[in-house]
Amino acid sequence: MSRKPAASGPRVAVIGAGSWGTTFGKILADGGADVTMWARRPEQAQEIAEAKRNSQYLPGINLPRSMTATHHLSMALDGVDQVYLSVPSQSLRENLKALRPILADSDVRVVSLMKGVERRTGLRMSQVIEQELRCDPERIAVASGPNLALEIAREQPTAAVISSVSQDTAEIVARAARNRYFRTFVNTDVIGTEFGGVLKNLIAVAIGIVDGVGYGENTKASIITRGLVEMTDFAVANGAQPETLQGLAGLGDLIATCQSPLSRNNTAGRLLGQGYSYQDVVKQMNQTAEGLASVAPVLQLARDAGVDMPIVEQVKRVLDGTMNPRDIAPHLTTDDDTPQGERTQNGQADGGGALRRAFQRAFDQFRNGGRSAGGN
Ligand SMILES: NC(=O)C1=CN([C@@H]2O[C@H](COP(=O)(O)OP(=O)(O)OC[C@H]3O[C@@H](n4cnc5c(N)ncnc54)[C@H](O)[C@@H]3O)[C@@H](O)[C@H]2O)C=CC1
Ligand SMILES: O=C(CO)COP(=O)(O)O
Numbered sequence: 001m002s003r004k005p006a007a008s009g010p011r012v013a014v015i016g017a018g019s020w021g022t023t024f025g026k027i028l029a030d031g032g033a034d035v036t037m038w039a040r041r042p043e044q045a046q047e048i049a050e051a052k053r054n055s056q057y058l059p060g061i062n063l064p065r066s067m068t069a070t071h072h073l074s075m076a077l078d079g080v081d082q083v084y085l086s087v088p089s090q091s092l093r094e095n096l097k098a099l100r101p102i103l104a105d106s107d108v109r110v111v112s113l114m115k116g117v118e119r120r121t122g123l124r125m126s127q128v129i130e131q132e133l134r135c136d137p138e139r140i141a142v143a144s145g146p147n148l149a150l151e152i153a154r155e156q157p158t159a160a161v162i163s164s165v166s167q168d169t170a171e172i173v174a175r176a177a178r179n180r181y182f183r184t185f186v187n188t189d190v191i192g193t194e195f196g197g198v199l200k201n202l203i204a205v206a207i208g209i210v211d212g213v214g215y216g217e218n219t220k221a222s223i224i225t226r227g228l229v230e231m232t233d234f235a236v237a238n239g240a241q242p243e244t245l246q247g248l249a250g251l252g253d254l255i256a257t258c259q260s261p262l263s264r265n266n267t268a269g270r271l272l273g274q275g276y277s278y279q280d281v282v283k284q285m286n287q288t289a290e291g292l293a294s295v296a297p298v299l300q301l302a303r304d305a306g307v308d309m310p311i312v313e314q315v316k317r318v319l320d321g322t323m324n325p326r327d328i329a330p331h332l333t334t335d336d337d338t339p340q341g342e343r344t345q346n347g348q349a350d351g352g353g354a355l356r357r358a359f360q361r362a363f364d365q366f367r368n369g370g371r372s373a374g375g376n
Contacts, residue, residue, distance in 0.1 A: 007034030007066055010081040010176050015095065016113075017044055017069065019057040019149040019287065021086030024113055024177070026153060028084070029064040031179035037069035038076035045069040057287075061153045077102045082109045082176060084143075085129070088288045089116025092125055096132035103133055110135065111162075111173055112142045115197035116290035122297040124194040138166035141173045142190055144197040145248040146256030148263065155181040161248045162186050163193035185248065192244030195235040197253060201291030202298060202312045203227035204257040205269035209318055209325050212273015222330040223311060224258050229343065230309050234298070237305035265291040272318050273325045295319060310335065 009032035014025040017039035029035040039045040048054055048069035052062055070076050077083065083103065087095050092114065103110065110133065112125040123131070126140050145160030152158050162177065162184050164170040170186040178184045187193060203224065210219050231254070232245040244250060257263045268289040271281045282292070295316045302309045310332040317323035327333060 007032055009033040011079055012036070012082040012084060012176065013038060013076040013080045014084045014086060015073075015076070015099070016040075016086035017048060017054060017057070018086065019153075020113055020147075021084070022048070022054045022058055022063070023149040023153045024084055024086060024143075025067055026061075026063055027177055027179060027182045029067045031176060031182070033082075033176050035064075035067045036076045036080075037067065038073055039069055039071050042071045045071040058150065058153050061150075073098055074102060077108075080108055082111060082173065084111045084113055085125070086113040089114045089125060089290055090119060090293055092128050093118065093132055096129065100133055104135065107139065109169055109173060110140050111177075112140070112194075114290070115144065115194075115201060117198055117294050117297045117301075119293050119297050122301050124191070124198070126190055126194060137190075138164070138169055140164060140190075141169050142194050143173070143177065143184070144193050144253065146252040148256055148260055150262055152182060157181050157183075159183045159185065159248055159252070161193055163188065163190045163249070165190055187244060187247075189241045189244040191238060192235050192240030192242075193249040195238065195240055196231065196245055196247075196249035198290070198294050198298065199231040199234060199312075200227075200250070200254040200257050201265040201289075202295060202315055203231065203254060204263050204265040205272070205289075205291045205295075205315050206311050206328060207258040208263075208266040208269020208271075209273035209315070209328050210269075211266070212270040212275075213326050213328070214273075215328075219329075220258070223328075224254060226330040227311050228254060230307075230311055234302055234305070234307050234309060237307045238301065264289040268292060269315075273328075275325070277321060278319045291315075292319065 011034045012028055013036050014021050015038045017037045025035045025037050037048050048063060052065060110129055112129060114125045117124055118128055126142050129140050130137055141162055141164035143160055143162050147158060147160055162170050162174040165188055167188055174184040174186050206223050207220055210223060228251060231250060232242055235245055236242050257265060264285060264287050268281050268285055271284060299312060299316060314323060314328055318325050
């Protein structure tokens with residue numbers, strides 16, 4: 001048996017050996033980390049550990065020799081510095097319950113690779129992690145960006161963003177999760193970074209519907225552009241910074257997911273556009289299409305924040321079978337047709353965020369006796 005090459009980086013575990021978890025394990029191992037994958041199924045763990053393959057999720061890809069795998073959680077987590085989570089979002093909470101006894105009182109950093117919100121609570125994945133592990137948010141990071149797994153597994157050059165409320169954590173994780181084909185940037189806007197990944201899935205379902213019914217590039221470009229406005233309004237109303245949505249986790253991922261036939265959300269939309277019902281689509285998908293479960297909680301959050309999301313609303317109606325996919329448009333056809341400002345529904349550049357920040361700066365300056373309060 002060949003000896004495992006020594007790692008130069010941190011010891012990490014990746015929980016979930018589907019297409020993204022396994023690809024991220026490869027990214028980390030190729031960057032020098034000592035990686036152990038945890039797979040739910042023993043035969044999958046065995047294939048990764050022994051054959052250095054994950055033939056179901058990454059056909060044709062050779063995994064690094066240094067990467068190993070187990071289906072025993074305690075073995076995967078033994079002595080780790082960082083844990084990366086990549087299971088379907090709706091199963092995260094139950095998985096965290098098993099991790100809690102091992103991770104709760106440690107200083108291990110926990111990184112979400114997922115792009116969904118919890119259907120029952122509307123919580124983002126980092127919020128579910130914080131609740132279930134009862135851990136300091138400074139220990140949590142999220143990774144997002146235009147990251148179609150199979151392209152990265154083929155080592156095609158790609159960028160991503162690592163976000164944490166702690167700049168330190170973001171930088172530590174970004175240093176581990178980079179190599180010659182994968183470059184990570186950092187930010188501290190966790191809300192914007194997570195919602196970017198969640199919301200582009202919903203717009204990708206809409207674009208799939210457009211493809212499925214056979215409409216062309218104008219319809220797609222209109223929906224992508226108005227979709228970005230919808231994403232920005234929603235995220236900003238929920239506390240994000242608008243510029244995050246212009247970055248890799250917003251616009252970048254929107255482009256990748258809407259354009260690629262590799263996208264499962266796009267594929268699900270295409271089937272809906274071709275006339276398959278929601279139930280048929282779920283049966284046909286053998287991988288995770290997070291957008292389908294995120295539609296309802298996102299619309300609820302939008303209603304709570306007073307944000308209109310006409311494109312996401314139409315996706316919901318198609319899923320519910322109450323709208324003909326051929327009626328999909330960048331606007332609701334039932335809308336009143338009063339001309340709207342283009343940039344956002346409020347006619348402001350970022351849903352009011354810039355205005356709010358300007359007020360905050362003026363207020364801080366006033367409090368400081370006319371001196372600048374510093375920061376931004
Ligand atoms: N595949 C991609 O290109 C990317 C995916 N993501 C995100 O990564 C997350 C994981 O997605 P993928 O790896 O693509 O999905 P996948 O469908 O390829 O794999 C899911 C994995 O989770 C396992 N699993 C299913 N139910 C489970 C449960 N109840 N408990 C534990 N494990 C369970 C499956 O056995 C499989 O190993 C999603 O949130 C997705 O949005 C993010 C970026 C890229
Ligand atoms: O998040 C992704 C690319 O960044 C993957 O998209 P899908 O989940 O639609 O395949």
